[in-house]
Amino acid sequence: MSVRNLEHLFAPKSVALIGASERPGSLGATLLHNLLAGGYQGQVWPVNPKYETLAGRTCYAGVAELPGAPDLAVICTPPATIPAIVRQLGEAGTRAAVVLSSGVDARSGRGRSLRQQMLDAAHPYLLRLLGPNSAGLLTPGRGLNASVAASSALPGRIAFVSQSGALMSGVLDWARMRGIGFSHFIALGDSADVDLGDVLDYLASDGGTSAILLYVQDLRYARKFMSAARAAARSKPVLVLKAGREEDGTPAAASESGALAGSDDVFDAAIRRAGMLRVTTTEQLFSAAETLAYARPLHGERLAIVSNGAGPGVLARDALAYGKGVEAAFSAATNEKLDALLAPGWRRGNVVNLRNAASPELYRQTLELLLQDPGVDAVLAIQSPTATVASRDVADAIAPLVKTASKTLLSCWLGGEAVREARAIASGARLPAFRTPEDAVAGFLQLVQYRRNQNLLMEVPPSMAGTVAPDRAAARALVREAIAAKRYLLSDPETKSILRTYGLAVVETRSASTIDEAVAASERIGYPVAVKILTPDVMHKSDFGGVTLDLDSPEAVRAAAQRMRRRLEELFPQAKFEGYSVQAMARSTHAHELIVGAALDPVFGPVIVFGQGGVAVEVTDDHSVGLPPLNLVLARDLVDRTRVARLLAGYRGRPAVNMDALLASLVQVSRMVSDIPEIVELDLNPLLADSRGAVVLDARMRLALADRSGSTLDRLAIRPYPRELEETIDWNGGPLLLRPIRPEDGPAHLAFFDALTPDDVRYRMFVRIRELQPSQLARFTQIDYDREMAFIATRKNSAGVAETLAVGRVVADPDNITAEFAVTVRSDLKGMGLGKIMMQKLIDYCRSRGTREIVGEALPQNSRITGMVRKLGFTVRTKDEEGMREMRLVLR
The missing domain is CATH 3.40.50.261 (Succinyl-CoA synthetase domains)
Known part of the structure; x- marks a missing residue:
């Protein structure tokens, strides 16, 4: 992710049009007309060796003949010429270009595609490329129209980013009729370099943009998009219109969860998780933008x-x-x-x-x-x-x-x-002004949904105290053993063995290879039992009599096992028989049959599925989808988005389910999927939930060899808690845990803030604050581990409650060049070396990430921090007339 040099793309002081023309209807003529007609005050330099002048301006034969290095180059020449042009521009000092030409994916005789040659030519000069196959961009406030749009745009404070160039002219005309203006209008094209995540990062900090509208057709880099989207949505409304709601013929899943987690459901879940708002029509997109801006x-x-x-x-x-x-x-x-x-x-x-x-x-x-x-x-x-x-x-x-x-x-x-x-x-x-009552109510409901999504982004979850700590080593060992034996579709007993390592309650289950073993297993478990046939080739075993319940004697078990084996051979002669699963009967007159599962989305990676379970799970179609990692707040939202949630709350004398147990099950499944990259599909169906708890009856898991080309965490759209950064040290006569902050640290962080003196708060915030607002607390504890890091020093007090003693925070720019730091020590613990410990932790972390430099600011009265960082190698200088100190450490 990078915003480097994007200011030259969106706010250039000069523009060169490579491929300018006077031929009516040509790309070069259209672009030249739009550049000159928009009121742009910077230099416009046409480039084409065929002309000496164009539109009354000097036309230059090539890049070398230009009077200077243009901030922005607009290229509309034949595809084969583009790599050489990009290299010439880079050598001249240009740092941004828009490539409107299509066909850049074609391969040349040397084997590399023209697209790759273009990127290779730009890379040494950090020259940013919008496109190829872009329809261009507009910055109406500067009079810049470097696009093929048939009409210009009014200036305004809405940024529109589109993955479709064909949509540009229509939307601009529609918006002009309604008096809607733009800060930027950007057609991404094929996004060979500058993509949706880059543009979101730039617009998030653009003071001239108050709302961001996205038209999305497809996403390739989910992690990058989610990080940029979550950061942007914290500062201004981000609205999304997604094309292609219908499924596109994705291969059939081997699990019910995989079948339920459609790509559009997953995209919806991503939008909610990022705090954005999804709309379904272009008119809704602009209407919602106005409503959110005004309301x-x-x-x-x-x-x-x-x-x-x-x-x-x-x-x-x-x-x-x-x-x-x-x-x-x-x-x-x-x-x-x-x-x-x-x-x-x-x-x-x-x-x-x-x-x-x-x-x-x-x-x-x-x-x-x-x-x-x-x-x-x-x-x-x-x-x-x-x-x-x-x-x-x-x-x-x-x-x-x-x-x-x-x-x-x-x-x-x-x-x-x-x-x-x-x-x-x-x-x-x-x-906000609407034309019909229905439109007005729809606008209000958009506000409601946006508020809910923002609350998910900002709400501090409760502690997970009492949740069983997973035995990750045991789980990984079981998975490795299965894969070594080339068992990729795990049976119910095998899956439950893995579930137990994550503290999930499961019905006692034993596997049996023969009928005699099934009878022996029934005797050990105790009657009544349920017997199920084991075969990896039939998903719904109850459909052919492969499940028999309430068996209360050895004879009943033997007869049922014989019967289901015979039915399997008759109906599915090619199916592989692997034995039987024997499990204790679960008794509950008030239990709800639910499904909890996981599937692998091709873009967003692992997703968690929750909904109404049982044999009719796909018919009832009552489910919701979420992105891991989950906490208790996100798990609760996953439940609340289903129709069955109202039943789980209790009705007509039927008690409510134990929601704590159900949510803990969802969180533990999320942890398991995040920890074990080999898990690609998981079904817990049914998971029985009642007032006593939640227990898994049937389970099924599909494994695959993990991709070893990069970090196993890269498969997740949102980076989970980086447990590998935890460190225990000796301090003040006892152990002290240094670890990344978690959302569940909210209460402890609030207590930490309350223990600071007013001066220490001012040294940290530069203003006096009496108490942290909920949104501030969420911002401090719910961080994007890909973008920033906050380490806390924590230990348990005499009452056994974990307390926060110090916090060190560092936030890097999207290019990982400069990271800003802040260190705060609880006021009663100053002078005991905690500040230096936290600062060294930040330095080591930034070095490991390849960050170029760490910088910070301090009030002139805060001599303690400036003295400490000087000892660690920082340079400290007075920044302004008020005496603000700037601290800087170069790492590479």
């Missing part, structure tokens, strides 16, 4: 509706119910005030009908009242044009509420020409 952050999901007629209000309420939204419930005090304000006989309820002749003042008073109600989180005002009240007057009355309200206010203006001015007034006041 106040939601603190709840309860919507109140105000309308000047019953019909529009009821339509809005129906849309809210259909979208599973939540109606606001007004307090008694609010209802009493509404009684005094509205006409006699108004019907109390979520929809406040102001009647046809509602005045602007009545609208304003009603909205003010509802916005103050503690049972209301957002209000939708609907106005239909009438002969007696001008819609623009209503807009003038309610638009100022946006500035004073602490809650979200939305508006809907029904009609066309009659409400055009009202809609413009609302938009001008940053009041």
